[in-house]
Amino acid sequence: MGIIIERQPFESEDVLFLRKLKKKEAQVDFLAEPTLENLSFGTGTLFVHEEFLGFYSEETQTGFKIDYRRVVLHAIALDSASQRKVIYVQLDTKFDSASINNESESAIEEPQDPYDSFSEFRFLLTDPYAAEALYSAISHCQFLHPDFLGSGSESDSEDAYQDAEEDNEVLEEAVSSSDQAIIESNIAHLERALERGMAETNGSVQETEALTNGSKVNGCEPESESI
Numbered sequence: 001m002g003i004i005i006e007r008q009p010f011e012s013e014d015v016l017f018l019r020k021l022k023k024k025e026a027q028v029d030f031l032a033e034p035t036l037e038n039l040s041f042g043t044g045t046l047f048v049h050e051e052f053l054g055f056y057s058e059e060t061q062t063g064f065k066i067d068y069r070r071v072v073l074h075a076i077a078l079d080s081a082s083q084r085k086v087i088y089v090q091l092d093t094k095f096d097s098a099s100i101n102n103e104s105e106s107a108i109e110e111p112q113d114p115y116d117s118f119s120e121f122r123f124l125l126t127d128p129y130a131a132e133a134l135y136s137a138i139s140h141c142q143f144l145h146p147d148f149l150g151s152g153s154e155s156d157s158e159d160a161y162q163d164a165e166e167d168n169e170v171l172e173e174a175v176s177s178s179d180q181a182i183i184e185s186n187i188a189h190l191e192r193a194l195e196r197g198m199a200e201t202n203g204s205v206q207e208t209e210a211l212t213n214g215s216k217v218n219g220c221e222p223e224s225e226s227i
Contacts, residue, residue: 006063020050023137027126030055046123048137068145074138076131079124085131087123094119
């Protein structure tokens, strides 16, 4: 899925839908760059769902869903004209005005050069205090949909996952070897410390015995003090 045009409300009271719906905000105005000549969304509701970033307008009965893997960046901005807080979203592709009337297809034009085209979406908020929560929700959901190689093939993604698993195995082995070396070093250090401690203790005992025996031989045993 890239960007899917919706002609019917996709909000649901289904438990699974509500569980994955992280945030929604009503009274949001939508602006797109480049502008779509044949389509107007008007004012609607922004949906931050775990599976998609969506927008739907009851007044125009039109909306869309965005795949998070298409999102290059998102940010909080300020609209200079209206002075309203904006959720800014940049995508790695653009709306295809020629295909938006076909609801069964993705309204996406795949550029031959992935860096040759992009879209900018601006969601103008009525409530300025909602911006931080929306931004955090989008960040959370985007994290759930990593795109390791951009628009690479499925096989490329599988290779990326396999490489990541192999790297983790190598790292675990290295950490395990390192931990074992540290443990062995600590044990050796402890054994040396115990040997030194025992040697010092034995030396002190022998010195004390020698002094005591010497005092007895010379008749110089300590006398008890008389009171």
